[in-house]
Amino acid sequence: MQRLKTRSQFQAVLAGGTVARTAHFALHCAALNVPMVEQKQTEPSTAPPLALFVVQDVWMGAMVPKRWAKRAVTRNAIKRQIYGVSVDFESALPVAAHIVRLRSGFDRKQFVSATSEELKAAVRLELQQLFARAATRPSLPAIKNEAP
Template structure:
């Protein structure tokens, strides 16, 4: 699994569309095209150049980024704890995900009245369970993508 690092990578993945959503998170995905095998073309002729978005991802692999805006998680300790959970859960699911650029985005705050401590075990567990649900839904989405009528 590769990690998204640059702003254009994050922007491209976000533009790919939302594949899954939970109460606090959204998962965005930009599917990566299989690199074209140039040996299949007659001498000198090369396949279409990768799109600008595709060119941002030099490896045909599962890419993952975490967006935890200050707006939704004020304290750095909370943002870091949530990001760690995103990457940990993502690592467990990466073998089941398609080769694509994924961004998990925190889309609303965890209630400070319920989660009083900035990085309590209670908060970490809630985040992990919700992220597992997010990735499960994304897997389900991928299998049924063309089936809906």
Template sequence: MQRLKTRPQFQAALAGGTVSRTPHFALHRLNLPEAKPLASTEDSHIAPLFQTQEVWLGAMVPKRWAKRAVTRNAIKRQIYNVSAQFEVRLPCAAHVVRLRSGFDRQQFISATSPMLKLAVRQELEQLFERAANKP
């Protein structure tokens, strides 16, 4: 699995459309063009961004929804760990997991509580399960 690193890669993957959602996360996917001897002009802008036909993944955890850096980093680690379990079931495409709402700070007081990690993990497993079942 390759990781998205540049802003244009993230923007291209987000433009691909939403594949699945949970209350806190959204998964966006951009299907990569098949490797052809002569690439069409409409796919030529995607080719330089993603050189290999593999699963690409990026994680977006904005400060707006996770104020503490510790929480943002813990959520990103969970995203990459759970995605590794689903790598063989995901199509060769660019994926971005985006946190779209915050976890209640009244319920999850600690920035990295085991309860928060479990809630994030369960929701991510649902997200990837739904995405793996969609073509």
């Protein structure tokens, strides 16, 4: 499994669309058919554009905004759960780029500690449901190719 790293990779996958949702998470997915992205340079060059996804594999990214998880320790714990559960479902996921996005916060009254075992268990259970829904989905949205 490959990890998304660049802003352009994240933007391309988010343009692909949502394939599954739970109460707190959304899974975005896009096929790996984006041919190229232009390099940022100050001077014009004849260098070929770079490919967004150079390996035909399952790509995974995690977005946990500060808006929904205020503390860095909570954001990092949720990201670790996302990557951990995604490895379990790697064989069930299609060869494509995926992003798991936190779309609402967990109740701070119910989960007082930033990294409690109860919070980790709740996140893990919901992520398993999310990936199970995505694994049963038949088709992938294609990435919208936009002209520069």
